[in-house]
Amino acid sequence: MTLLECKGLTKKYCGYPALSNVDLQIGSGHIIGLLGPNGSGKTTLIKLIAGLLAPTEGTVSVVGCPIGVKSKGMVSYLPDYSYLNGSMKVKDIIRLFEDFYEDFDTARAYDMLAKLDINPGKKLKTFSKGAKEKVQLILVMSRRAKLYVLDEPIAGVDPAARDYILQTILSNYEEDASILISTHLVSDIEKILDEVIFIRNGSILTHASVDGLRQQGGRSIDTIFREVFKC
Amino acid sequence: MLGKLLKYEWNSVGRILPYVNLAILVITAIGCVVLSSGALNGAFGAFLTPLLFLFYIVSLTSFMLLTLLYLYVRFYRNLYSREGYLMHTLPVTPLQLFHSKLIVGFFWTFLNDLLIILSPVGLVVLADKGSGNPSILQFFSEDGLGQGSPFSFRTVFGYSLPGFILLLLLLTAVGCFSALLTGYVSILLGQLVEKYKAAAAVGFYFVFYMANQIISSISILLPNFQLLAASSEPDAVQNFLPRYLHGIFSASLITQLVIGIILYLVCVLLARRQVNLD
Numbered sequence: 001m002t003l004l005e006c007k008g009l010t011k012k013y014c015g016y017p018a019l020s021n022v023d024l025q026i027g028s029g030h031i032i033g034l035l036g037p038n039g040s041g042k043t044t045l046i047k048l049i050a051g052l053l054a055p056t057e058g059t060v061s062v063v064g065c066p067i068g069v070k071s072k073g074m075v076s077y078l079p080d081y082s083y084l085n086g087s088m089k090v091k092d093i094i095r096l097f098e099d100f101y102e103d104f105d106t107a108r109a110y111d112m113l114a115k116l117d118i119n120p121g122k123k124l125k126t127f128s129k130g131a132k133e134k135v136q137l138i139l140v141m142s143r144r145a146k147l148y149v150l151d152e153p154i155a156g157v158d159p160a161a162r163d164y165i166l167q168t169i170l171s172n173y174e175e176d177a178s179i180l181i182s183t184h185l186v187s188d189i190e191k192i193l194d195e196v197i198f199i200r201n202g203s204i205l206t207h208a209s210v211d212g213l214r215q216q217g218g219r220s221i222d223t224i225f226r227e228v229f230k231c
Numbered sequence: 232m233l234g235k236l237l238k239y240e241w242n243s244v245g246r247i248l249p250y251v252n253l254a255i256l257v258i259t260a261i262g263c264v265v266l267s268s269g270a271l272n273g274a275f276g277a278f279l280t281p282l283l284f285l286f287y288i289v290s291l292t293s294f295m296l297l298t299l300l301y302l303y304v305r306f307y308r309n310l311y312s313r314e315g316y317l318m319h320t321l322p323v324t325p326l327q328l329f330h331s332k333l334i335v336g337f338f339w340t341f342l343n344d345l346l347i348i349l350s351p352v353g354l355v356v357l358a359d360k361g362s363g364n365p366s367i368l369q370f371f372s373e374d375g376l377g378q379g380s381p382f383s384f385r386t387v388f389g390y391s392l393p394g395f396i397l398l399l400l401l402l403t404a405v406g407c408f409s410a411l412l413t414g415y416v417s418i419l420l421g422q423l424v425e426k427y428k429a430a431a432a433v434g435f436y437f438v439f440y441m442a443n444q445i446i447s448s449i450s451i452l453l454p455n456f457q458l459l460a461a462s463s464e465p466d467a468v469q470n471f472l473p474r475y476l477h478g479i480f481s482a483s484l485i486t487q488l489v490i491g492i493i494l495y496l497v498c499v500l501l502a503r504r505q506v507n508l509d
Binding site for chain 2: 013014047050051052053054067068069070072075077079081082083084085087099100101
């Protein structure tokens with residue numbers, strides 16, 4: 001089943017293209033790495049999928065639905081920075097997610113918070129940056145969504161936290177769902193990926209399976225990435 | 232979903248605005264205590280009264296501006312800054328987001344304006360009661376000042392007291408609606424600009440505010456020109472004030488209602504567009 005389909009997707013900022021004529025299809029049950037250097041268009045593509053940007057040209061659909069109320073109910077989005085109201089308590093934010101997302105699993109969220117020793121009665125602004133990021137990830141991964149789009153989930157966190165984040169991602173998504181993870185920290189993430197998308201200057205260079213690429217070149221994805229995006 | 236959005240909006244706004252309104256009540260209560268204590272009698276009182284009066288007026292104006300400013304900033308921050316990433320990824324329509332802000336914002340601005348109107352009324356009535364020769368309350372009664380005096384609220388202003396209160400409530404409601412939407416439409420228009428969206432919103436606000444002031448002034452002046460033209464009629468002088476007030480109130484009500492409806496329609500049109508959170 002096709003979960004995500006982009007056709008001729010273009011996004012321009014002040015006349016300059018951040019994404020150019022992107023055609024993309026993502027099926028169910030995969031973890032896909034959206035890999036590219038800074039400014040390559042990863043965040044723009046993710047925002048278009050999440051419905052936070054309007055395309056200049058082209059279309060995006062999730063399970064055949066154009067971006068709108070229905071698609072937002074199927075996509076679980078993690079931005080690359082804190083987007084929650086810091087003056088809210090964690091338990092209030094959980095209630096908000098529970099109220100609006102039919103697929104939100106409250107028990108799973110509280111279980112993950114307990115494992116990390118995060119007090120849900122505390123306000124979000126009282127937590128450290130790392131703890132805030134973990135709370136956001138817990139909220140996003142506590143949904144039983146069709147498609148998870150995670151924008152740089154491991155950027156700016158220590159190696160131990162990276163392991164926790166990757167473990168959380170792996171152990172919490174549904175089998176028929178797919179995860180699109182954008183990052184430029186390829187070596188940390190390549191072991192969990194099924195497919196990779198290389199993106200540069202707003203265009204997709206490669207969309208292939210990780211095993212296929214490794215067999216073809218006899219090198220790791222990290223090595224291939226470094227060669228493709230060599231400055 | 233609108234009900235759920237209203238609940239969260241209500242809870243979020245409820246963390247700040249009740250305290251602003253409480254402050255109005257506290258200032259009014261302090262004013263009542265000062266007036267009834269007789270502390271303003273004598274030479275020192277004559278010096279202190281204008282200062283306290285100035286402080287009182289500045290406070291009320293500040294509370295009114297603070298409420299509006301808070302609601303504008305919340306609208307912008309919650310929908311078009313970082314928090315917008317959550318709000319615009321909820322499975323709700325952009326119009327539901329907009330209406331949740333408008334309904335809750337309208338309630339608080341209306342309550343705020345009512346308290347600001349009632350506060351000086353309360354002080355005046357208290358001062359009148361304490362004067363030993365209450366005339367204001369009597370003036371508001373149907374008999375007026377009595378003893379053959381023609382002066383009553385109805386004869387001077389041309390409205391019965393309940394009718395005037397109803398008109399005042401309508402004017403306040405329409406004014407709140409229009410003021411709130413002036414800010415919201417400016418923010419929404421600011422989103423159409425590619426860079427400096429917040430600065431553009433401030434610019435649009437001043438343009439709309441000035442336009443509103445000019446239109447309101449013209450619409451208030453027009454009926455009074457008609458009144459001056461009819462001043463040769465025999466009963467014109469006697470009925471000048473009621474007719475003058477009637478003209479001003481009617482013009483204000485209609486103008487603000489029309490402006491409010493236009494702003495609302497523009498807001499709906501802009502809010503329905505797909506968001507662009509760069």
